[in-house]
Amino acid sequence: MGAVAEYFDNIKNTVTTIFEGMAVTASHFMRKPYTVQYPDRIPVRVQDTLPYRYRGILNVDLEICTGCLACERACPIDCIVIACEKDQKTKILTISQFDIDIIKCMYCGLCSEPCPTGAIHHTSEFEGADFSTESMIRRFVTDPIDAYKPKKGPETDERIAPILNRGMRYVNEFAPPGEAWNGGVVEDGAAPPGADDEEGAAAKQ
Numbered sequence: 001m002g003a004v005a006e007y008f009d010n011i012k013n014t015v016t017t018i019f020e021g022m023a024v025t026a027s028h029f030m031r032k033p034y035t036v037q038y039p040d041r042i043p044v045r046v047q048d049t050l051p052y053r054y055r056g057i058l059n060v061d062l063e064i065c066t067g068c069l070a071c072e073r074a075c076p077i078d079c080i081v082i083a084c085e086k087d088q089k090t091k092i093l094t095i096s097q098f099d100i101d102i103i104k105c106m107y108c109g110l111c112s113e114p115c116p117t118g119a120i121h122h123t124s125e126f127e128g129a130d131f132s133t134e135s136m137i138r139r140f141v142t143d144p145i146d147a148y149k150p151k152k153g154p155e156t157d158e159r160i161a162p163i164l165n166r167g168m169r170y171v172n173e174f175a176p177p178g179e180a181w182n183g184g185v186v187e188d189g190a191a192p193p194g195a196d197d198e199e200g201a202a203a204k205q
Ligand code: SF4
Pocket: 058, 074, 075, 076, 077, 078, 079, 080, 100, 104, 105, 106, 107, 108, 109, 110, 111, 112
């Protein structure tokens, strides 16, 4: 190919490729978008559209925490730090610290699976950004609190019962099939299986 022919061929290729590229760009003006404007231009919060088993940022209902330390032991990367003290006279177990480092957390769910009451559970919250790493450690205990002692029968405390129901639903839905799994059906006020296991807490003292 001569130099002149090559020159004009280059011009033709340049014009052609510009139009090809612009055609792809222009086609997006006609297409229905597959993306949504996040976070403020959708009819419902994304968090409210997530399934119940979504593993978002962890939360702890201290009202139903037995202080058994199963979650702390299950975490493979030591995100959870719990401090419990047992009064040798009254035998009351007190939780004085319950921290979760959500920076380290990898949302594996291993801590929530063995929890007998569903006290520690994943939420649908995923927006955890903050300005300091210190603020990413969630400290659930502000004042020392007595550990929950499961009743022999249904929970009778009107304040605790709904929290325990929520927890037991969570336990049932996360329980491995063949063990406590019952299809997610929660029996109102049912005593949590193995909830009176204080071995872990005792072992730590
Ligand atoms: S979800 Fe996994 S990494 Fe996060 S605290 Fe629980 S066990 Fe640890």
